[in-house]
Amino acid sequence: MTQPLFYTDMSRIKVFVYEASIINLSxxxxxxxxxxxxxxxxxDxxxxxxxxxxxxxxxxxxxxRNYIRKNKKVHVTKNFTSSAGNLPYVGVIHAVGPMWSDYRAKDDCAKDLCMTIINVIMEADKKKFLKIAVPAISSGICGVPKRLCAEMYIRGVVDYDRQNPKTCVREIHFVNIAKDILKEIRDAYxxxxxxDNNINFKNANNYRSGSGAEFGKSTYAKGSMHGNPAASWKSNSKMSIFHLSEKTCVKLYTCSIVDVKDVDAVACAIDTDFNVKRRAVAKAIRRAGGIRYEEEFQNMVSHVSPNSREDVFICGAGNLCRSNNIAYVIHIKVPKHFDMKLVRHRYIQVFETARKWTMEKIAMPLIWAAI
Incomplete structure (x- = not known):
């Protein structure tokens, strides 16, 4: 066992930071x-x-599933504890951290992440868990900069300790298989x-994205669909690029959807009954994603209510995650008969879903032209 990074002042909780898989701890x-x-x-x-x-x-x-059926959702900063199934633990605390893009005031995002950590330790104390292990929360698809995440992990532990000197929690293990976030936690400490003033909620205002980059000048060419779009086009024989704004660009090129790499998600059309067999792009993704994608797809479908009116659904990308660095597949329900208003609406739904999941890069075919 590695040595603790530090002991908290009031309750002497041992805080560990080390590389490990969270599903294989003793x-x-x-x-x-x-x-x-x-x-x-x-x-992931x-x-x-x-x-x-x-x-x-x-x-x-x-x-x-029973909890969601009864309570609809777990709100940001809150958590729910379940049993651990086949895992060698007494329980699993399911904690919902904030998403970076949901906050105009970024210091509010930092406060909510700090509160998420505090609530996790409070839940552990309530359940009499003496030793808990915590992965990186909000640093992945949620988009909160890793440095800020690390600061809020430390701030959450310290603030909890000051308010709860008689807690039963004895050890907190921050574990991850990625070394960069572990280094950020050690540096934050x-x-x-x-x-202690170095760990401040206002630090959140120094960032512009989940990459952790601080504010700076964009190198994107300026353009507008309502201004002079020709000025923002860049084109060669392989690709055309159109800059919609300083933050958003559209790249147009020809390739198979399963050859795309390093995007957050790929999109495909599916039938309204979730059948993918009649959809060429969906079938290609299914083959490339393998058994793991098939399991995630079926798990996604099993959670859809028969009365659901949603048209866009997301699951993990299976083998595409490792081979192409693609995390998700966005599935778009497409009826046999449609009009252009519906086409426009579906695209808006896809972009809104990507925004909600803080996706920065998505790849999609022409939904109706390449089905």
Whole structure:
């Protein structure tokens, strides 16, 4: 066992930071799942916890579905504790952290992430969990800059300790298989140790995106669909690029959707009954995604209410995650008969879904032309 990074001042909680898989720890009472509001286990950490616990028929999943059926959602900063299924823990705390793009005032996002950590430790104390393991919360698809995440993890632990000196929690383990976020947590602790004012909610205003980049000048060419669009076109024999704004550009090129790499998601059309067999693009994604994608797709479908009026659905990208660095597949319900108003509406739905999930890059075919 690695040495603790530090002990908290009041209750002497040991805080550890080290590289490990959260599903394969020993001596831990409970782990934390970086969950979404619907407790749909599609993101990387959530998916691995879900699979290791036993999949859709395990006690963890059944309890999550029962909770959502009764309570509709888990609100940001809040959590829900389930049993751990086949995992070697007493329980799993499903915690919902904030999404960066949901906040105009970024310091409010930082406050909510800090409160998410505090609420996790409060829940552990309530459930009498002595030792808990915590993954990176809000640093992935949620888009909060990693440095800010690390600062709020430290701030959350310290603030909880000051308010709860008699807690039963004895150890908090921040674990991850990615070394960069672990380094950020250690560095955040060093900054806090030098001066606790270094860990401040206002630090959030120094960032512009989940990449952790600080504010700076954009290199995008300026253009507007209502101004002089020709000035913002760049084109060669392989690709045309149109800059809609300083932050948004559209790239047009020819290739198979499964050859695209390094985007957050790829999109495809599916039938209204979720049948993909008649859709060429969907079939190609299915083949490339393999068994893991098929499992995630079926898990997604199983969670759709028969009365659902949603038209856009998301699940993990299966094997495309490793081979192409693609995290998600966006599925778009397309009826046999449509008009241009419906086409426009579906595109808006896709872009709004991508915004909600803080996706920066998506790849999509012409939905009706390449079905």
């Amino acid at each position: 001596g831990i009472d409970a782990i934390v799942n970086a969950a979404n509001e619907d407790l749909v286990h599609a993101d 950490v959530a998916y691995h916890i879900f699979k290791a616990a036993g999949g859709k028929k395990c006690s963890l999943e059944i309890e999550c 060093e900054r806090w140790k030098q001066n």
